[in-house]
Amino acid sequence: MAPAAAETAVSKDGLSLPLIDFSGFLHGNEKEKMEVAKAMFDAFKNAGFVYIKNYGISSETVANVFGNSANFFGRPNEEKDQLAWTTPQANRGYAAPGREKTTMVEDADKVDALIAQSPDLKETFEIGREGVAGHPNQWPDKMDEKGVDFTNTMKGFFLTCKDLYINVMRSIALGMGLDEHYFDEYSDAGDNNLRLLHYPPQHRSVFESGKNAVRTGRHTDYGSITLLFQDGKNGGLQVRSPQGTFIDAPPIPGTIVINSGDLMARWSNETIKSTEHQVVEPPHSEDVEVYPARYSIAYFCNPNFDKFIEAIPGTYVEGKSAEEGGKKYPGINSGDYLVQRLAATFKGVPRYQTTY
Numbered sequence: 001m002a003p004a005a006a007e008t009a010v011s012k013d014g015l016s017l018p019l020i021d022f023s024g025f026l027h028g029n030e031k032e033k034m035e036v037a038k039a040m041f042d043a044f045k046n047a048g049f050v051y052i053k054n055y056g057i058s059s060e061t062v063a064n065v066f067g068n069s070a071n072f073f074g075r076p077n078e079e080k081d082q083l084a085w086t087t088p089q090a091n092r093g094y095a096a097p098g099r100e101k102t103t104m105v106e107d108a109d110k111v112d113a114l115i116a117q118s119p120d121l122k123e124t125f126e127i128g129r130e131g132v133a134g135h136p137n138q139w140p141d142k143m144d145e146k147g148v149d150f151t152n153t154m155k156g157f158f159l160t161c162k163d164l165y166i167n168v169m170r171s172i173a174l175g176m177g178l179d180e181h182y183f184d185e186y187s188d189a190g191d192n193n194l195r196l197l198h199y200p201p202q203h204r205s206v207f208e209s210g211k212n213a214v215r216t217g218r219h220t221d222y223g224s225i226t227l228l229f230q231d232g233k234n235g236g237l238q239v240r241s242p243q244g245t246f247i248d249a250p251p252i253p254g255t256i257v258i259n260s261g262d263l264m265a266r267w268s269n270e271t272i273k274s275t276e277h278q279v280v281e282p283p284h285s286e287d288v289e290v291y292p293a294r295y296s297i298a299y300f301c302n303p304n305f306d307k308f309i310e311a312i313p314g315t316y317v318e319g320k321s322a323e324e325g326g327k328k329y330p331g332i333n334s335g336d337y338l339v340q341r342l343a344a345t346f347k348g349v350p351r352y353q354t355t356y
């Protein structure tokens with residue numbers, strides 16, 4: 001019988017991203033569930049990236065979120081700036097173009113220099129869990145009716161994505177041979193981050209300036225996994241292949257992309273990969289002068305911020321060195337880790353603020 005991951009979404013230079021029908025996990029019998037779970041785990045192990053379809057969120061819901069996102073970014077800058085992103089600890093609000101540069105460089109001063117030279121060509125709006133003392137979301141609900149709609153839509157979508165996150169983690173647990181609910185107690189707080197992204201239209205000369213201008217610089221994600229919704233029109237996302245080339249991972253209608261992040265790699269003692277990716281101008285013909293806008297939505301998932309993350313049982317040999325199959329990393333607190341990483345890529349973050 002054909003495996004659940006019979007379809008392939010992307011295959012080039014040794015990078016192979018399967019397209020998995022996730023309904024088999026959400027609604028299937030034990031055997032179907034296990035088949036999807038194994039395929040999911042294999043994808044995170046081999047590529048760190050996977051496409052899924054039939055993942056339980058309707059296309060109307062996703063379209064409505066994209067519509068609200070476009071509306072929001074269409075507001076005048078003065079309005080968006082009233083909701084400005086403040087600190088990595090809060091990680092909520094509007095980050096104007098030039099505020100963040102994702103990169104593999106971790107030294108904060110070098111990142112500031114990189115931002116000055118070639119900032120990411122994007123603006124984002126960050127939404128966190130509701131009800132966290134001292135860190136309210138920066139909602140535009142006092143501005144107007146559209147702001148109220150936006151707020152209600154995003155509050156709902158945050159929780160919808162949280163449910164999917166918990167199910168994806170269950171599939172990984174089963175696929176790894178753990179109890180299906182192993183990750184539940186690490187995921188139930190919902191210390192996640194819903195990021196709306198807008199890459200404004202750019203004249204081709206911007207990308208030809210020789211300054212490594214990109215929409216999102218090459219990077220790995222920080223947390224456990226990321227659910228990535230692409231707007232279905234304009235590509236540009238690229239994933240690093242084992243050969244070091246960057247391969248297009250285009251939008252495929254009815255699918256989302258999921259990738260595993262650095263904490264997942266640490267947590268699984270590198271059984272699971274955290275793969276580099278970037279966003280460049282969309283594939284285009286020679287005569288295009290202005291590259292169109294791109295919208296995407298990333299739901300960054302993190303283990304509960306109060307959890308200590310160390311190698312999952314079964315992924316290491318007790319008492320051995322890293323080279324001999326022992327633990328490759330010391331344990332770390334999830335919230336501390338995230339704040340450290342955010343502090344390194346956002347501009348204007350006082351360096352003393354790096355403890356959670």
Ligand SMILES: O=C(O)CCC(=O)C(=O)O
Binds near residue numbers: 216228230237279298
């Ligand atoms: O816009 C995208 O498609 C990807 C963005 C991304 O990788 C990120 O924000 O971490």
Ligand SMILES: [Fe+2]
Binds near residue numbers: 221
């Ligand atoms: Fe990313």
